[in-house]
Amino acid sequence: MLVIRPLQENDLDALYAMAQGAGKGLTTLPADRALLARKIQHAQETFNQRCAPEAGLYLFALEDTELKRCVGISGIQARVGLDEVFYNYRLSVTVNASRELDVHVRTPTLHLSNDMTGTTEVCSLLLSSSHRGGGTGLLLSRCRFMFLDDFRSHFSEKVFAEMRGVSDSNGQSPLWDALGSKFFDMEFSEADMLSGLGNKSFIAELMPKSPIYLPMLPDAARAVIGRVHENTEPALKMLQAEGFNFNGMVDIFDGGPAVEAFIHSIRTVREGINRHVMIRKKPLVTDVPAEQQVMISNRSFRDFRVTTIPAECIGLDTVSIPADVAEALEVESGDLVRLAPLKDTGRR
């Protein structure tokens, strides 16, 4: 069984191995044991409510209960930009117009912005290659929306995700080469790595503060603004299916887009329903396609658990689940749980 739970200290080895396997591009989880240990500790303090809600970092582990090992991780940062400065470029338009000259030129322009400050970010998604497919990635990502739904007061009304931008197999980013590197004598991969280590705002402070007129950048750089890395396409599609849209913000280094949604309009949130638990004796075929699975959460802040069950378990007022599922969710008969489809059903 695959179960979502808060990340714990003993997940460090598994997390470190995953971070190493992820390679470049995953800036929020660099393969640095000390840093990862600090993140786990931060997450623990958050779930135990020993830190201020706005400073919260919620990291969820996907545990394979047979292997008794963490095989994936995903996260929510309660508020970005509170203890450091959070930068994006806002992609906007400058119009130069003159009726007499018959000129009306639209110039796409990047404005440095701190607009996302104070907004909740979903981040740090990483899934072990051994467990990809069959809707596991969906569970890892969407369990966060169930958490956001049940504990809205801890988060902003809007939530966003930064998507990895375009870089080639050598880690060269066309936007960085045309823009960032002109102001900061460094390879993209190095800047990216420094970002992950918490130096992003330092680097951002070296970046140009005045608007950047895109026609002044080479075509290769302009082409990647607001575009995601091909490996990130599935993640983008998943978020789009949840109702996330490009919000006009792009990463200052690689031009990757930010996508955002109001929590109340996220599909998982909208389609969620509550049911009382009934422990079932009847045998259950759990090995069903992702389309027929639903996520089930125990709605606990401190001991948050989510797993998947076949949709057929859902009754009018109750959901009948096998004893081992109830045990994994730490729920008993009569407890109120929340359910949401794992996959987009196409309903709107």
Added chain:
Amino acid sequence: MWLVRPAQPGDLNDILDIAGGQGPRMSSTLPKKQDALSTKIDQSTRSFAGINKPDEPKRFLFVLEDTRTGKVQGVSGIDARAGNGQPFYNYRQDALIHASHELGVSRRVEVLYPSHALTDHTLLCSFAIRPELRGTDAFELLSRARMLFIASHRSLFTDKVVVEIQGVQTQDGEVPFWDSLGRHFFNMDFETADQYSGLLSKTFIAELMPPNPIYVTLLSQAAQDALGQPHSQTQATYELLQREGFRAGCYLDIFDAGPVLEARTDALKSVVTSHPKTLHAASTDDGETCLICGGDGGDFRSTLTPLAESLQDQVKVSPKTWEYLGLSSGNTVRVTPL
């Protein structure tokens, strides 16, 4: 004999001919269209006569006349206040230090800031001359007669004088700075933009340029190389103005990035060296060739003359020169060496 005098309506066609021989230059203040030029000459005439309309800027236009033929061979101008009541646009070349203590790095970032700082300073402008005369004594006379006019009408002008030098242009007429910057905002090549610029005010066109600072590092290499560089054809002008005391500061032309030269009015060579003196007759045509000027306002004339003798308060020059200047013995003149 070469004579510099205020432009008159009859000079219109000669000036148009000279202006037409100049390549495209958006910052030029010399109209290439008959109506606009005619208006400019009229305004100049009023400025010389001191009978400007209310709020009309003082703009002076001089011509270089070959007295043997009566043909005008060059033109030059002074705007008493750059911008003529409107903002006068330049880029100011400046630098920012982008530094991070935490990362141990410090980097100098070159930036071009849109600026109006030179607005209302006296501007030398509208200089055009037959190519074959470039670098000759007549060329020097045409340019420096303006400094002599300023010296003899000092109260009309400000304490600082500026002049825009044409920037780099390739042999095909391409302007690298324009191609890297202005063209994106106008969506037209330099020559087309230049044609429009003759019809509309410079301010109007400058306002189409981006209002924000421009990072030099994002310009094309050719544009970066052109910053503050004079057009090769302006070599003689540039050197002449340097001898006069002009220096390139931090300002650039917004269209072609040519340098803007600046000088303190009272430190200009022609102003410093040309004291008012009384005109007397010389018995000889020998002597070192000098610039001489006399006459107030519309009667202003300047020419080249052999200087027979220069004393504390008086100069002796050939009466033939008096004739050109329209002066007679006892009148006040200014003389300065070439």
